[in-house]
Amino acid sequence: xxxxxxxxxxxxxxxxxxxxxxxxxKSGHDTVSWYQQALGQGPQFIFQxxxxxxxxxxxxxxxxxxxxxPNYSSELNVNAxxxxxxxxxxxxxxTGLSQYFGPGTRLLVL
Amino acid sequence: DAKxxxxxxxxxxxxxxxxxxCNHSTISGNEYVYWYRQIHSxxxxxIIHGLKxxxxxxxxSLIITEDRKSSTLILPHATLRDTAVYxxxxxxxxxxxxxxxxxxxxxxxxxx
Numbered sequence: 001x002x003x004x005x006x007x008x009x010x011x012x013x014x015x016x017x018x019x020x021x022x023x024x025x026k027s028g029h030d031t032v033s034w035y036q037q038a039l040g041q042g043p044q045f046i047f048q049x050x051x052x053x054x055x056x057x058x059x060x061x062x063x064x065x066x067x068x069x070p071n072y073s074s075e076l077n078v079n080a081x082x083x084x085x086x087x088x089x090x091x092x093x094x095t096g097l098s099q100y101f102g103p104g105t106r107l108l109v110l
Numbered sequence: 111d112a113k114x115x116x117x118x119x120x121x122x123x124x125x126x127x128x129x130x131x132c133n134h135s136t137i138s139g140n141e142y143v144y145w146y147r148q149i150h151s152x153x154x155x156x157i158i159h160g161l162k163x164x165x166x167x168x169x170x171s172l173i174i175t176e177d178r179k180s181s182t183l184i185l186p187h188a189t190l191r192d193t194a195v196y197x198x199x200x201x202x203x204x205x206x207x208x209x210x211x212x213x214x215x216x217x218x219x220x221x222x
Contacts, residue, residue: 004153033209042197042212043154056209090153097142099210101153 002027004093004102012108013081021076021105025093031055032074033099034066035090043090049074081109112137112200119217128185130216132198135179141202143174144210145183147194154197154212157183188220 005024013019025032031050035043045058049068068074072093078085088104115133122128134143142161146154158165158172160181165172171184185192197215 035212042214045209045211048209058209088151092154097159098156099144100156101146103153104151106151 004029004091004100006089006091006102006105008105009103010106010108012110014110015081015083017081017109018077018079019081019107021078021089021091021107023074023076023091023093023102025072025074025091026100029093029095029100030072031094032068032072033092033094034074034076035092035101036060037088037090037104039087046076078107083109085109112141114198114200114213116196116198116213116216118214119219121219121221122185122188124190124220124222125187128188128192128218128220130183130185130196130198130218131180132183133180134198134200137178137200141200143172143178143181144199144201145170145172146197146199146212147192148197148215149191149194155194157196190220190222192218193220194218 004026007022033048034046037043046060047057048055052068063079065077086109088106090104091102092099112134142159144159145157148154157169160172174181195215195217199210201210
């Protein structure tokens with residue numbers, strides 16, 4: 001059983017560009033959450049998707065948006081990239097009481 | 111999510127038990143205690159969770175005080191591969207709309 005998978009593993013962008021990150025949840029999981037982790041800090045919650053709708057959102061600007069597809073996979077989109085968006089982006093899937101994380105996508109904004 | 115307090119770092123000897131404390135004095139009745147660990151630059155790895163009873167799995171044991179205001183994660187025989195940042199979280203992911211709030215965690219260094 002594959003766990004949570006994310007693509008790409010690494011990405012380099014320049015300021016002002018847009019980026020799309022992808023996540024496939026663990027089999028049987030219907031809820032996907034996205035987190036941003038800056039270097040040396042704990043993950044910060046961005047938002048969560050369930051039944052193709054955003055159910056909860058953390059303190060992130062509208063430049064951060066997402067989508068969930070009927071097969072429960074999800075995308076995170078970030079527009080107008082800033083240097084401060086450089087981070088490890090984590091996807092987590094859950095059902096019931098357990099939440100499992102993917103390996104993350106490391107984004108570098110130059 | 112209730113706020114948790116953990117020591118920023120701790121060392122332990124390889125082969126010995128590692129006891130990681132966590133304070134969550136404001137935890138509400140329906141919030142669970144979750145433990146994750148993160149090895150350098152990897153995604154957080156789920157370890158264990160509990161509500162009020164002590165829990166054990168193949169990775170660790172979780173001891174929750176009777177008043178639920180604190181807990182201890184026990185790694186019974188620490189190995190060098192257990193070196194990681196350990197996060198204690200009080201929260202609930204029972205239904206859509208719930209999330210986990212990570213703090214700074216405890217940086218554990220297992221020494222030979």
